[in-house]
Amino acid sequence: AQTVTQSQPEMSVQEAETVTLSCTYDTSESDYYLFWYKQPPSRQMILVIRQEAYKQQNATENRFSVNFQKAAKSFSLKISDSQLGDAAMYFCAYRSASRGSTLGRLYFGRGTQLTVWP
């Protein structure tokens, strides 16, 4: 089964600064999707950004961008100009693009708790 590893249980950043959250994954597949989800204290799961493995260009959504290194199986999230509202648990997730019994299933990392200091 695919595994997703987030090696930073906790991270903190000063407001307006930049922080990078790490994620690595293990797969033998060549076509897949990667996601970052944010879970604030309300526990709602919010999609932050997604990346298709066949695309070389790194995805960007406003202040959020990823550094996707396919050969290294690395998918880090950079948050620029951090805001107090960015404080949350962040989960990295993998989804296969292949058909089969696991179609649509997300594999999650353990999460990184991000604290933003004013």
Added chain:
Amino acid sequence: GAVVSQHPSRVICKSGTSVKIECRSLDFQATTMFWYRQFPKQSLMLMATSNEGSKATYEQGVEKDKFLINHASLTLSTLTVTSAHPEDSSFYICSAWDTKQPQHFGDGTRLSIL
């Protein structure tokens, strides 16, 4: 955008009660729905995968007789926690997916068994 409605958001009930949680996709037909359980400060743990009109596929270690899943239509899946006990207290969250979109999550159900 796509919305998934999960109801109820909070349940408090006595031990031995059965509790039903609904998950609805409001503006798309979900090929598959997933049910997760989450303990405090931990990741989402997949309990089962549900496809419309077929039996749910349960993850190893999840009791199918304890956690009954019904997926009667392309927009509705239900999770019933039967004869709930305090150890079943947790946060349960569903997600719905079709092949065209990322997974969309419900807002979760906080279940407390006294």
